[in-house]
Amino acid sequence: MTENDGALLEIRQLKKWFPIHKGFMRRVSGHVHAVDDVSLSLAKGETLGLVGESGCGKSTLGRCVVRLLAPTSGEIVFDGQSIGQLRSRALRPLRRQMQMIFQDPYASLNPRKRVGTIISDPMKIHGIGDRQERKKKVEELLETVGLSPEHYNRFPHEFSGGQRQRIGVARALALRPKLIVADEPVSALDVSIQAQVLNLLESLQTGFDLTYMFIAHDLAVVRHISDRIAVMYLGVIVEISPAEALYDNPLHPYTISLLSAVPIPDPDVEAKRETILLPGELPSPANPPAACRFHTRCPYVQPTRCTTEVPELRKLGDGHFVACHWAEKIKAGAIEPIESTPIEPERQDPVEAPSA
Amino acid sequence: MPEPLLEVKGLKVRFATEDGLVRAVDGVDFELERGKVLGIVGESGSGKSVTAMTLLGLTRDQNAAFEGEVVYKGQDVLTMPESRLRDIRGNEIAMIFQDPMTSLNPVYRVGQQIVEAIRAHESVSKRQARRRTIDLLKQVGIPSAEERVDAFPHELSGGMRQRAMIALALSCNPDIVIADEPTTALDVTIQAQILALLDKLRAEFDSAVILITHDLGVVASIAHDILVMYAGRVVEAGPKRELFYDPQMPYSWGLLGSIPRLDRPKQEKLHSITGSPPSLINVPRGCTFRPRCPYAFDRCTEEPELVNRVEVPDHLDRCWLSLDDKRRLRLETIAAEASIA
Structure with a gap:
């Protein structure tokens, strides 16, 4: 997409490949194409939802953005500065400005440190304030995220999952960052607690002037918090659009099937709802299908183009981009979905030859 | 009404810990009929998993104390000798655990684990058991089952592993399948597949299913009856439609209200239980x-x-509010945005 002045973050043709080592000499025998040519931009104060199944590369993308991982190629421009290839020393002052909230509130807090230390350590490392000031700041932060200052001397294990995630949020806020990458921040929590954390993140956004990149696998959750949503499949973005447009008018067959899979807590709606069950599993990102990566599972796959031509992200609406050759025709109902019954039992005797 | 397959009466489970007596389950009653799906819904720590594990005698321990009765085929599971329990476990009552990564043994091949379960309960030859295992894997939708039967758990994806777990649970045609958060660790697309599979297999084998979850959306399609648990107790119980369309407990309203709904316009603020x-x-x-x-x-x-x-x-609850008050107040939580729609 184009450059605009309000962009806090610009990602251009970002690739992250992980080498696969084999054998005694640890020869590189191939690469996992975790993120393969992704371009994105995030405006200041915006929330971008990043959705996809596990293994689609959404977490890798998030980690490249905050430079926990170095990208293989491509550019990341954060606040006017290219950070894609910076070394760790040069990155250090930038770390203050981008923080991360992790998925598992049980694993991402050091069990041996007290909450006060966990939240104040980032400030200490970056040389902010003296001991007294830091303590005061931590107490304020604890209140901001809905805990109480008395929790300062407690250990993480004394808290429930939702409370721990609040500690994670407080730690991310401690340095007053501009960008927060939240990697599945609520998927480990009960639904009732998810709503609490989502509301908290939303209310913090204006007060702290935050830009969020919100990674999740659940489309219902990201809808609530996102301004724009990008859908990823096997390392590439297949659809990106303003949030409501994506739900009202999903264009990519993958988005359509993802949306259809979200259960709705209403038996009557459930009974009428048609779930598009995608056949098979996510192909291996070490050897992604050629051309359109979704063609092996797509219910609308066509004999031409899908297998020969890589679909570009095309603009099909206001800020609505889709990487599908046939999006308009599918939308218009001109292409019928292929009936697939992925979980039908095959009772026949083995016919298929074992693959090599 | 047909004879219930399983009857739980006044079940209480307490664990003695260093910090004091934990009342994990504090009064649970229900009946389960053949071919039915019972959904047990509640937050973590509401006692739903302990209830399920107690049905299989898995919570028996020096520090555990039980009260009440769990009657299966005229026998009380709580007082049954361990040897009889072993006959039942995996054979007549089977369990599907939440995390397929940790509940399959990583050093044995998937097929071996299923063969072992079959041969523990029935006297069949290894070859017969293996053939049945391959059939089962096919039935739960694992492609090229003839090869996957020899795969190790780590060679399968999360969805596949959960399917293997289901195959393992179904290996002895159980009367009751207990599924403890079977889809929580999975993506929504895989979740939809697994739920459809569970329901299909229930119909085919005519077993009863107990589906434990914290997400009411999961039980909306396949459950017949629902128990809502809170702090070790059943706080509301009834047929599914009753629970979704006439919920009586403010806790059930909270659970219903806190799920973001894709079929409705976006809410300003998500409802949450404080x-x-x-x-x-x-x-x-x-x-x-x-x-x-x-x-x-x-x-x-x-x-x-x-x-x-x-x-x-059949619709029971534990709330003192008057019926009129409930029906008025719950609109604030669950249907606030529906009235606009």
Whole structure:
């Protein structure tokens, strides 16, 4: 997409490949194409939802953005500065400005440190304030995220999952960052607690002037918090659009099937709802299908183009981009979905030859 | 009414810990019929998993104390000798655990684990058991089952592993399948597949299913009856439609209201249940949900019984609010945005 002045973050043709080592000499025998040519931009104060199944590369993308991982190629421009290839020393002052909230509130807090230390350590490392000031700041932060200052001397294990995630949020806020990458921040929590954390993140956004990149696998959750949503499949973005447009008018067959899979807590709606069950599993990102990566599972796959031509992200609406050759025709109902019954039992005797 | 397959009466489970007595399950009653799906819904720590594990005698321990009865085929599971329990486990009552990564043994091939389960309960040859294993893997939708039968758990994806777990659970044609959060660790697309599979297999084998989850969306399609648990107790129970369309407990409203709904316009703010579940060592007096309930009043310090308070006889709840109040107040939580739509 184009450059605009309000962009806090610009990602251009970002690739992250992980080498696969084999054998005694640890020869590189191939690469996992975790993120393969992704371009994105995030405006200041915006929330971008990043959705996809596990293994689609959404977490890798998030980690490249905050430079926990170095990208293989491509550019990341954060606040006017290219950070894609910076070394760790040069990155250090930038770390203050981008923080991360992790998925598992049980694993991402050091069990041996007290909450006060966990939240104040980032400030200490970056040389902010003296001991007294830091303590005061931590107490304020604890209140901001809905805990109480008395929790300062407690250990993480004394808290429930939702409370721990609040500690994670407080730690991310401690340095007053501009960008927060939240990697599945609520998927480990009960639904009732998810709503609490989502509301908290939303209310913090204006007060702290935050830009969020919100990674999740659940489309219902990201809808609530996102301004724009990008859908990823096997390392590439297949659809990106303003949030409501994506739900009202999903264009990519993958988005359509993802949306259809979200259960709705209403038996009557459930009974009428048609779930598009995608056949098979996510192909291996070490050897992604050629051309359109979704063609092996797509219910609308066509004999031409899908297998020969890589679909570009095309603009099909206001800020609505889709990487599908046939999006308009599918939308218009001109292409019928292929009936697939992925979980039908095959009772026949083995016919298929074992693959090599 | 047909004879219930399983009957749980006044079940209480307590664990003695260093910090005090944990009342993990504090009064659970239900009946389960053949071919039915019972959904047990509640937050972490509500006692739903302990209830399920107790049905299989898996919570037996020096520090555990039981009360009540779990009657399966005329016998009480709670007092049954361990040897008889071993016959039942995996054979007549099987369990699907939440995390397929940790519940399959990583050093044995998937097929071996299923063969072992079959041969533990039936005297069949290894070859026969293996053939049945391959059939089972096909039935749960694992492609090229002839090869996958020799795969190790780590060679399968999360969805595949969960399918293998289901195949393992079904290996002896159980009467009851207990699925403890079978889809929580999975993506929504895989979740939809697994739920469809569970329902299909239930119909085919005519087993009863107990589906445990924290997400009411999961039970909306396949459950027949639902129990809502909170702090070790059943706080509301009834047929599915009753629970979704005429919920009586403010806790059930909270659970329903906190799920973002894709079929409705976006809400301004998600409803959430404030606070967190109480410690089971020190359960609040009276109604256990009182400290978190926005509608609590004087009478709530008195303990409400689980009784029928509405027109439909099977629908039970524990809430002191009057029927009119409930039907008025719950709109704030669940249907606020529906009225606009």
